Amino acid sequence: MHTIWKGAISFGLVHVPVRMYAATEDKDISMRYIHKACSTPLNYVRTCPTCNKEVGWEEISRGYEYEPGRFVLFEKDELDALAGEANREIKILDFVDLTEIDPVYFQKTYYLGPGDTGAGAYSLLLESIKQTGKIGIASVTLRSKSSLAAIRVIDRCISMETIFYPDEIRAVDQVPNLPDSANVNEKELTMAKLLIEQLSSPFEPEKYKDSYRAAMMTAIEQKIAGEEVRAAPTPERANVIDLMAALQASLDAAKPASADTPAAAAKSGKGSKKASGGSPEPSAPRGKGRKRTGS
Known part of the structure; x- marks a missing residue:
């Protein structure tokens, strides 16, 4: 892996030298114009539209437009000086439970490997995080951008996930046409909860495939071979008007109903406490639906 950053994690007076690596890679198929x-x-x-010529990187500065058409300019060394030591430090501010962080805050994941020195400090931090079940909330500056970050463990590696600041998260009130209150039919709600239960399973990321990328690669191979691109026909969707009928059909498709299944009980109106809507509401999944495992 290519090292993209070198520095240290600090918590209290402890410094842990680390090297940063990208934990993910873009698998999108690249197309050129x-x-x-x-x-x-x-x-x-x-x-440059004024000089009417191509501009090289060595001729480019960074500028902030403080009013239309007027900029203050900064050179790279000025931006680095403003960041100071923050450029080389991941400073842990607090330790919290992962479940307290809503997934909307997460941005990008990085792996942090041991630096050239301090292997013992690295192992100490890793094991401490694993055994306490906590994650560190840290401040970090990457590529001239300050960010919060979550420091946690993935398998045998300390990882860092950059997270948004609260003022970078848009309020849900900005979403148009949100209902003021949930006004649902109780029978439909019971059926929907049964469908969610039938479709629930342990998270197994390896079973999910990028079907669009696979279709694109097939089309590319057909084009290279001089063949006509053949796309699979799109299945027609019925215009469902009866929501109860759609829910029942979904339940039947998810799991064939027998006489003792919740779906059959709901259909016959007899069934268990769960079918009659007597089960407690499922808890809100704040922060628990993370797509990666770790401590």
């Missing part, structure tokens, strides 16, 4: 007339790939060019 092509000039149809001659099949030549088009290049991305940085041009």
Whole structure:
């Protein structure tokens, strides 16, 4: 793996030298823009509309537009000086439970491997996090951007997940047409909860595949071979008007109903406490639906 950052994790007066590596990779199929007339790939060019010429990276600064058309400029060394030691430190501020963090806060995951020194401190922090079941909330600066981060363990590795600051999360009140209150039919609610139970299973990430990427690769291979691209027909969807009928059909499709199944009990109106809506409401999954495992 390529090292993208070197520094240290600090908690209290303890410093743990680490190297940072990208934990994920983009598997998207890359497409280039092509000039149809001659099949030549088009290049991305940085041009200045005033000077009417291409601009190299060495001629570029960073600027903040404080009013329309007026900028204050910063060079890289000025931005680095503003960040100071934060450029080389992941400072743990608090330790919390992972379940207290809503997934909306998470951005990107990085692996943190041991630095050239301090292997003992690395192992100590890793084992302490595992055995306490806590994660660290840290401040970090990457690529001239300050961020919060969650420090936790994935398998045998300390990881860092950058997370948004609270003022970077948009309020749900900005979403149009949200209902003021939940107004649902109790029978439909019971059926929907039964469907959720039937579709529930342990999280097994390996069973999920990128079907669009697979279809694209097949189409690319067909094009290379000079064949006509053949796409699978899109199944027609019925315009469902009866919600109860749709729920029942979904239950039947998820698990064939027999005389003693909850679906059959709900259909016959006889059934258990669960079918009659007597079961407690499922708890809200705040922060518990993380897609990666760890402590």
